[in-house]
Amino acid sequence: MTEQSTEPQVPRIPAYLLDPRPVVLIGTLAWTIALLAMMLMDEVDMRSVILCAVGVGVGAIGTLVYALQRRAVLRGSAGAQGGLDFDRT
Structure with missing residues (x-):
C-alpha cells in the first residue's frame, strides 16, 4: 500500500x-507630492519639508538597492539576495 x-x-x-x-x-511618488505641496505653501514648518525630502531620498535609495540586487540575481551572482527573480520561469 502506498501512503x-x-x-x-x-x-x-x-x-x-x-x-x-x-x-x-x-510611496516615493506620494512623498514627492507631499514635498511639492509643502514647498508651495506660504507658511510651513521647515521640519515638514525636511521630512518629505528624507522620504523621497529613502525611496530613491531603496529603489537603487532593489535594482542592484535584482540585477545581481538575474546575473547569477552567488552573494545576491534570493527571491527577486519572481517573474522568471
Missing part, C-alpha cells in the same frame, strides 16, 4: 503580488 500525503498543497503566490516595485514607486 498519500494528507498535507494540503499550498498554491503559489502570483508574481504581481511579489513585485515590490509598485509599492516603492507609489
